[in-house]
Amino acid sequence: MTIECPTPRHEDEVVLLGHGAGGRLTAELLDRLILPSLNGEPGPLEDAALLPGYRELVISTDSFVVSPLFFPGGDIGSLAVHGTVNDLAMRGAWPIALSVSLIVEEGLALAELRAVMESLGKAAQEAGVPVVTGDTKVVGRGAADRLFVNTTGVGQRHGSLHPSAALARPGDAVLLSGPIGLHGTTVLSTREGLGFEGDIASDSRPLHRLVRALTPYGPDVHVLRDPTRGGLAAALNEIARDSAVTVEIEESAVPVPEAVAAACDLLGLDPLIVANEGCLVAFVTADAADDVLAAMRSLPEGAQAVRIGEVAAREPRGRVVLRTLVGARRIVEMPLGEQLPRIC
Amino acid sequence: MTIECPTPRHEDEVVLLGHGAGGRLTAELLDRLILPSLNGEPGPLEDAALLPGYRELVISTDSFVVSPLFFPGGDIGSLAVHGTVNDLAMRGAWPIALSVSLIVEEGLALAELRAVMESLGKAAQEAGVPVVTGDTKVVGRGAADRLFVNTTGVGQRHGSLHPSAALARPGDAVLLSGPIGLHGTTVLSTREGLGFEGDIASDSRPLHRLVRALTPYGPDVHVLRDPTRGGLAAALNEIARDSAVTVEIEESAVPVPEAVAAACDLLGLDPLIVANEGCLVAFVTADAADDVLAAMRSLPEGAQAVRIGEVAAREPRGRVVLRTLVGARRIVEMPLGEQLPRIC
Structure with a gap:
């Protein structure tokens, strides 16, 4: 469901909308052009x-x-x-x-x-x-x-928290603090006058208090990331790549509001790659998962927090796998560009 | 030589180019709209x-x-x-x-x-x-x-330096680290293909080493400012206003490169309000002025540093006065907008 843009390879090529979308094209632009110019190293970007x-x-x-x-x-x-x-x-x-x-x-x-x-x-x-x-x-x-x-x-x-996209470990539980797809579909619907904007609203909100609520579980909190541009698919793929692990998520566990699902169906969008601005994914040790979930749920912005999957030791590493409603397994790819320009 | 734009007063009015030019319109936009929205106080902006x-x-x-x-x-x-x-x-x-x-x-x-x-x-x-x-x-x-x-x-x-636009004091010498007008005229000439760009170049350069060279004179260094948007006229007016003093400068002492003067003559621009990106003004005690000048001149970016005036105790305060080549005195006004959009 990604846009089919050619991958830029030559100097006569130009910047595409997808280069700003937070997916593979953005990563390539960073790794091949921006970071080398800045003497930066390609690698985990926090x-x-x-x-x-x-x-x-x-x-x-x-x-x-x-x-x-x-x-x-x-x-x-x-x-x-x-x-x-x-x-x-x-x-x-x-x-x-x-x-x-x-x-x-x-x-x-x-x-x-x-x-x-x-x-x-x-x-x-x-x-x-x-x-x-x-x-x-x-x-x-x-x-x-x-x-x-x-x-x-x-x-x-916070002294006790040192999360990094490179710290996911096999066995970690994958938690999601709230429903996905609201921000991107709301902005798109408003911009294009699609009519869904009466039923949905952006989830834009600050998450620093939710993170502060996790400080008692410091060493057990391995990764925190907010799935903005490129959505949950991009965030999980970055973590899988940077930590060299396989992330498995359960489709039935990922909360997609009804109006978001309806909008995505109509528009041919995958909610997994729609931007969010008010939820986060947390990778935490299995032992701490229930306590962390309870801590998240104690705040309004984490009231709908759920466990959506775990980190597997399975090869090949760097992959995100979705267990579908009918029991199949499909690879969740890193979005190439993004379906929705100018959503943030 | 400023653009005659109406001052915006009503909510049906719109943003003008001059609102971004670093002059009076910018100050009004900040004081009336932006700072109140941010619960900020109108006052010295560093x-x-x-x-x-x-x-x-x-x-x-x-x-x-x-x-x-x-x-x-x-x-x-x-x-x-x-x-x-x-x-x-x-x-x-x-x-x-x-x-x-x-x-x-x-x-x-x-x-x-x-x-x-x-x-x-x-x-x-x-x-x-x-x-x-x-x-x-x-x-x-x-x-x-x-x-x-x-x-x-x-x-x-630097521990020893605490410059502020509000710290100019009567008796201070006003020093300028290099010639003015190069950046703005170069960008304008290049954009419009005026032909001066063969003779001049922007003065864009970093000034942090020049400032470091002033650390031995810490308490004697009252004000540092780089005259960017709005040029030397805007920088000196801001200092005069924030310090509630009168700044007097000698026209003959202000270094204006020949090519800049020629371009400004032809275009009807005043070099005092043309943007710079590689010089600074320093207000220092009269006693330290010669030493500070020598320190500035010891570095390439300050090689052409000169004394251009001083702070007077004269009323009314908040003014900048230019002593002209023929011995007259004229007020240097805060530019309203600016003559040159998009020069930085």
């Missing part, structure tokens, strides 16, 4: 990076280009806060400061800009993180689509 | 903010939208490194980490993206600052103009 010289601090950046700017359950302002807060949280960190940088298209109504900024301010306040610095650029009409927002965050790690 | 809980760390963010992407003396990649390194340096800080976030228009040649990223990587390496994390988004054709780059940096302050 949601946030350690700050040199300050082992307890992490930093994460995200530019938000979602279209439309406003959608049920959120807008580009709140999304920009939640997205970066969550990237920090996935490294076991509590957000301590955000920067906000705007690129505005000439002609945007000040009322719209105000609405976005008020939503951003409210989201930051609710998350308890101050916006400490910012920047505003304006480009001429047609040089940008209304408004883009970059947020960069610094977070302080 | 180039970089202190990180809560870590008094020695500062953070700064900038989105770069320069057009064209490549110009004599630099490109959007090197500029994105220098701009953020310099914002950190203006708070007396040494850069310790950068994040890089790209917004790419579908269809950009991979070769161009590679050239930008290699330049960015080289600039970061030469500045000695690691790029620790990043993000890449792609938007459809026409939804962005080729490539926008956000860099956010974290810097560690």
Whole structure:
């Protein structure tokens, strides 16, 4: 169900929408072009990076280009806060400061800009993180689509949590904190006027308190990741690859809201590769799984947490396998591009 | 010589190019719309903010939208490194980490993206600052103009330096580290094919080593600022306002390269409000001025440092006054918008 784009190999080729979709094309662009230019090593890429010289601090950046700017359950302002807060949280960190940088298209109504900024301010306040610095650029009409927002965050790690995409181990339970597919289908439906947006809303929300609730189980929490661009399929494939393990999930256990399933059926989308902005996957030791699930369920944002699978020792490593409703097993591939551009 | 734009007052009004130009319109947008939304206080805005809980760390963010992407003396990649390194340096800080976030228009040649990223990587390496994390988004054709780059940096302050735009004091000498007007006129000439770009080049360069050279004079260094958007006029006006002092500068002392003067004459631009990306103004005690000048001149990026004026106790405060070549005195106003869009 992925878009069939040619893999870029030659210098006469160009950037495709799929290069920004968080799937295989994004990984190739990073490994072949961006990281070599920066003298970076191809390898596990985490949601946030350690700050040199300050082992307890992490930093994460995200530019938000979602279209439309406003959608049920959120807008580009709140999304920009939640997205970066969550990237920090996935490294076991509590957000301590955000920067906000705007690129505005000439002609945007000040009322719209105000609405976005008020939503951003409210989201930051609710998350308890101050916006400490910012920047505003304006480009001429047609040089940008209304408004883009970059947020960069610094977070302080909980001493007991050291999750990494490379730390999944055979036997780990795979937990999911809530239903999938809401954000991507909501944004798409709103943008295209498909009509589902009356029944669903984005799950955009901050997850740092949910992560804090896991601190008592520190060493048992191996991996945390929020399945944003590329959806659950991309997140699990990255973990399987970076940890060199096989991840097995049970189709019947993955919560897909009815309206999401209906929208995906109609549109030919696979809910596994639709973006989320308010849930996380946690890989934890089997022994701690029940306690961690209970801790997650004690908070509203984790009320619907479930166990969806486990890590197998099976070969070949680096795979994600779905046990289907009829008992078959199918490989869940890393999405190539993504079905839904500009969902975050 | 400023653009006559109406000041936005009503909610039915829209964002203008001048709102992003670093002058009065930018200040109004910040004070009236953005800061209130973020529960921020109108007041002195520094180039970089202190990180809560870590008094020695500062953070700064900038989105770069320069057009064209490549110009004599630099490109959007090197500029994105220098701009953020310099914002950190203006708070007396040494850069310790950068994040890089790209917004790419579908269809950009991979070769161009590679050239930008290699330049960015080289600039970061030469500045000695690691790029620790990043993000890449792609938007459809026409939804962005080729490539926008956000860099956010974290810097560690030199213990002895605590410059602030609010610390200028009567009697301070005003020093300028190099000639003005090169960056803005180069970018404009390149974009519009005016022909001056053969004679001039952007001054884009990192200034953190120049700032480090000032650490022996710590308490005598009151203000550091790089006159980017809005040029020297905007930088000095911000300092005059935030410190509630009158800044007097000598026209004959301000170094304007011949080719910059020629381009500005032809185009009707005032070099004082043209953006720079490789010089700084320093307000230092009169006693330390000669030593600080000598320290600046000991480095290539400060070789042409000069004293251009001083801080007067004169009323009314908050003004910048230029003593002209013919001995007259004229007020240097805060630019309203700016003459040159998309120069950084």
